[in-house]
Amino acid sequence: MPHPTPPLPPESSTPDDGIPIEQLSDLVDELPPALQPPQPLPSVVILGRPNVGKSTLFNKLVGRRQAIVGDEPGITRDRHYGVVEWLGRSFELVDTGGIVPDEEAIIPANIFKQASRAIEEADLLLWVVDAREGITPLDEEIARHIHTTGKPVFVVANKVESAQVRTAAGEFYRFGFDRLFPVSAEHGTGTAELLDEILAVTNAPATAVRPSERIRVAVIGRPNVGKSSLVNAILGEERVIVSPIPGTTRDAIDTDLIHNGRPFTLIDTAGIRRKGRTTAMAEKLSVIMARKALARTDVAILLLDAVEGPTHLDEVIAGYALESGTSILIALNKWDLIKKDAHTASLYERQLRERVKFLDYAPAVFVSALTGQRVTRLLDLAARAYDARYRRIPTGELNRFFAEYLETPRATLPTNKPVKVHYVTQARSVPPTFVLFTNTTEKLHFSYVRYVENRLRENFDFFATPLRIVSRPRTAKKR
Numbered sequence: 001m002p003h004p005t006p007p008l009p010p011e012s013s014t015p016d017d018g019i020p021i022e023q024l025s026d027l028v029d030e031l032p033p034a035l036q037p038p039q040p041l042p043s044v045v046i047l048g049r050p051n052v053g054k055s056t057l058f059n060k061l062v063g064r065r066q067a068i069v070g071d072e073p074g075i076t077r078d079r080h081y082g083v084v085e086w087l088g089r090s091f092e093l094v095d096t097g098g099i100v101p102d103e104e105a106i107i108p109a110n111i112f113k114q115a116s117r118a119i120e121e122a123d124l125l126l127w128v129v130d131a132r133e134g135i136t137p138l139d140e141e142i143a144r145h146i147h148t149t150g151k152p153v154f155v156v157a158n159k160v161e162s163a164q165v166r167t168a169a170g171e172f173y174r175f176g177f178d179r180l181f182p183v184s185a186e187h188g189t190g191t192a193e194l195l196d197e198i199l200a201v202t203n204a205p206a207t208a209v210r211p212s213e214r215i216r217v218a219v220i221g222r223p224n225v226g227k228s229s230l231v232n233a234i235l236g237e238e239r240v241i242v243s244p245i246p247g248t249t250r251d252a253i254d255t256d257l258i259h260n261g262r263p264f265t266l267i268d269t270a271g272i273r274r275k276g277r278t279t280a281m282a283e284k285l286s287v288i289m290a291r292k293a294l295a296r297t298d299v300a301i302l303l304l305d306a307v308e309g310p311t312h313l314d315e316v317i318a319g320y321a322l323e324s325g326t327s328i329l330i331a332l333n334k335w336d337l338i339k340k341d342a343h344t345a346s347l348y349e350r351q352l353r354e355r356v357k358f359l360d361y362a363p364a365v366f367v368s369a370l371t372g373q374r375v376t377r378l379l380d381l382a383a384r385a386y387d388a389r390y391r392r393i394p395t396g397e398l399n400r401f402f403a404e405y406l407e408t409p410r411a412t413l414p415t416n417k418p419v420k421v422h423y424v425t426q427a428r429s430v431p432p433t434f435v436l437f438t439n440t441t442e443k444l445h446f447s448y449v450r451y452v453e454n455r456l457r458e459n460f461d462f463f464a465t466p467l468r469i470v471s472r473p474r475t476a477k478k479r
Helices: 021-029 054-062 106-120 137-147 163-175 191-201 227-235 280-295 312-324 344-355 375-389 395-406 446-460
Strands: 043-047 080-086 089-095 124-130 153-158 179-182 215-220 253-259 262-268 299-305 327-333 364-366 421-428 433-438 468-473
Touching (some): 043 054, 043 106, 054 080, 054 124, 054 153, 054 191, 080 191, 089 191, 124 137, 124 191, 137 163, 153 163, 153 191, 179 191, 191 468, 215 280, 215 312, 227 253, 227 262, 227 327, 227 375, 253 375, 262 375, 280 312, 299 312, 327 344, 344 364, 364 375, 395 421
Parallel strands (some): 043 089, 043 124, 153 179, 299 327
Antiparallel strands (some): 080 089, 080 421, 421 433
16 A cells, blocks of 8 residues: 655745744844855856867866867867856856757757856856957857847957967957957966956855865876776775776776875776777777866876886876866886885986976875885875865965065066066965966066976975966056
8 A cells, every 4th residue: 555645734934943934034144254155156158159169268267177178079068067266256167068059960959058058047158259260150140149148248269379360359349249358278368367357247256265175086097007906005995896907997986085084085097098009989988087087186196007117198198187287196006016226216206207297296106006005195195285286375475475586577588578577466276376467468488487386386385286377467456
C-alpha cells in the first residue's frame, strides 16, 4: 500500500522562529557589515560571432585559463562563468559561444539560445569584434540584435597588435555604440583600461578575501610518470587505479584529506599524450581534461620521470600550467631508481631549468612514489604556495617597495626615453597582479618586467606563484 502524501503546511507569513517575514529585511539591514549577506555580483557577458577571441579575452580578464581556446570556430558551446577581481572589487564574467543568429543547425541554434539567456541576465555586454578582419555581415546582424536588448554595451575591438589596426578599429563606431576599447586579448594590451571602465559602470562589490580554505592540488604530467602512484603514496592507501599501461586514469579523480590541520583536495588527472602516439581526438580530450582540472586548481604538481629526464612534452604541459595561472611545484618521481652522488641533484635541476626556463620560480622536489620519499613535503609546499597566491600587500608596504625599487627610473624604451613609474598598485590576487602606472603607452621591456617580478618575490615571498605585471599610462587620478 503506497504511503500517503503528507499534507502541505498552511501558508503563513511567519517563519518557525516567530518573526514575521515582512520584518526580516529590516533585521538584515541592521546587521553589522561583516554579517550582511553577500552582495550579488554584477553580470558582464562576452558575446560576438565565432572565432573573434571571446574565450581568450575571458581567460585574460579572469586571470587564468578556464575556457578552452583554439583556432577552430565554435569551440565554446556552453556558457562559462568566472569571477573577475580588479582593484579590490569583483564581478561575474560570462563567456558565450559564437553567435550565429540565423543558423538552423542544432549546435549553433543551442549556442544562440544559451547566449540569449546570458544577455537577459546581464548588467553589461562586451561585444567582441575582430579589428584585423573588420566589419562582416554577421557583425552587422549581431549589432541589430544587441540594439534590441536595451543593455549597456562596450564594443571590444580585439586583435589590435599594431597602430594601423588600432586606427582601423574606429570603423566599429558606425554601429552607434559610444564605448569602443581596442585590445589585444592575447597580449593583454588595453585590458586594464577595459576593467577600469567595467567597474565604473557596474555596482561591483568589494572582493572576498578568500573564497575557500580547501587547497586544491592537481597532479599533472604525461602518461605513466606515476601520477596515480604519487596520489596513493600521499594518501597512504590505494584509492586510484595504478597500472603500467598508459592511460589508466581517464577522468580527473578528486580525493579529500587533512594534512597538518589543513584541508586538501587532491586531483589526479589523465596523462597528456604525445602527438603521433594516439588519435587526434584522444589527444585533444587529454588536453581538454587536464586544462579543466587546472582551471579549478590552486596548485599544480608537474610530475616528471627522473629516469627519463625532462622531455619536450613535459615542457608543453608546463606551458599549460603556466597559462592557467595556477601555482606550480615540480616533482621528479622515481628518484629511488637513480644512482646518485653529491652532485646528482644539482645536475638534474640544471637540466630541468634549461628545459623549462619560464618556470624558474617553481621549486623542484625529488620524490619517490614507490618508497614515499618526500611525498608529504609536497603538501607542505602546496600550502605555502596557496597562501602566496592569495596574498595581498598592504598599501604602506607597497609604497615602501615603490620608493626603494621603482621610483628611480631603471628602464628605457627603444627610443632611449627613460620609463618613469609613478606608482604601483595590486589589482588582484589569484594570481597576484600588479599595475604599474608609467609615463608611456609602450609595452615595458621583458627584462624590466622580470626585474619587478624578482624584487616582488624577494620582498613578499610569492612562493611558487606566477605574477602578472600590467603597465598602463598615468591618465587618471590614483584610486
